[in-house]
Amino acid sequence: MEYPRFEGDRVINAALAEDVGLGDITTLSTVPGEERSAAHLVAKEELLLAGLPAFFRVFALLDPDDPVVWESTFKDGDRVQAGETIAVGKGSSRTLLTGERTALNILQRLSGIATMTADWASELAGTKTRLIDTRKTTPGLRALEKYAVRVGGGANHRIGLFDGVLIKENHIRAAGSIAKAVASAKKRAPHTLKVEVEVTNLEELKSAIEAGADAVLLDNMDNATLAEAALVSNGRLILEASGNMSKERLASVAQTGVDLISAGALTHSAPSVDLSLLFK
8 A cells, every 4th residue: 555655746736836825824924933833633533544644745845944743653544533643743833834734635535535445345344345446536636545545445446547448338339339349449458458348237248248358347237137247247257336336235235246346435425534733
């Protein structure tokens, strides 16, 4: 679960430019430049921590010549209880105040995704089925949000349009058929990429198998149809169940025999956790 430092810095710099602009007027006009403070990062609810390196990095990028020094016994992937102090930072009061909101926004968002993912993934414990995310991410934050999914115990679907072939309904209509779309993809895509096809019924599944697809996305099927799809495929390709997934449904979907369950909710509907940065 390596933190994506390059993408993280890009996001942080954009967020600081958005928030700070030409300068933090309130802080510059009220806090002397030589003022030093200690700030405590405190959890206000139970959570699974994700994004702590990004949180620290905000303050390092704000003032690399006089960096805030942080101490913490926690790391990404740790469970934190309400009221616990996650980290203590000591340094320039101006730097701490100016970076506070950007740092908290990122950490709250990523920890929210990790916490929800861990909660959902627990429903699949003891099964062969893995929980994966989708491309339904916040524009510009995909690398960080997908990192948070991994921290929470989920896995990633393709990162973007460039690293996986997923032939969906409109591709099939434009190509003319599942067979034509798969044949064309197999001809053009490198051998290192799997070709996945979205299907909505068992006849389309059979067409995808005959065409030589490596995986199928079983779209919005009920559990009985998913179970029948697993029998039809008989282990010949990867089965991904998707569409209107909820935490309550995960265990029963896993019992149908699918390999993957994808859920856009992990990134588009996860609530941010509640954190505070308090001067002591």
